[in-house]
Amino acid sequence: MKVGIIYNTNRREATYQIVVWLKSALEHKGFDVTVGKMNDFRDFDCDAFILGSAVYGFHVEKKFERFLGDKKHCLQNKPFATFVVCYFTKLSKMYRRGIFENLPSKPISHRAFKGYFNPSDIQKWDSNGQKTKATEWVHEFERIINFN
């Protein structure tokens, strides 16, 4: 089964790292994984998708919302999960709205991962915690996909 991971970030920091962990956990389970940053993503011939974005200025970026709106037809009738990467994870219900409102249906699952503001904060980042969260989410993703 082919899974497409489509993400948006302005930096090569937390979001990118989380995508790498998701890809690795999916491949470990035998999924064929194709990854791309938003407009660079071409391979829509996937069986399922994981879509996620960094949060800046209390929102996922408008360009990501527009991208999802434009690609709605590619997601129709396919399972997809979504995620955000933000610092204030308690506000994640607010952040996810920009994603949910531009999808053809509700995602099968959603997660908020905690990122960090400055690259120099990476040493203080709970990377083990976020890696575990990403790996466990992939277990859940697989269970739901198989159940459907």
Ligand SMILES: Cc1cc2nc3c(=O)[nH]c(=O)nc-3n(C[C@H](O)[C@H](O)[C@H](O)COP(=O)(O)O)c2cc1C
């Ligand atoms: C300019 C800027 C604005 C941010 N604004 C928010 C915000 O409004 N809410 C939040 O929870 N996190 C905010 N963050 C934290 C980011 O969500 C966090 O840095 C995350 O790791 C971003 O993904 P990235 O590392 O892939 O860039 C902001 C970070 C930056 C650099």
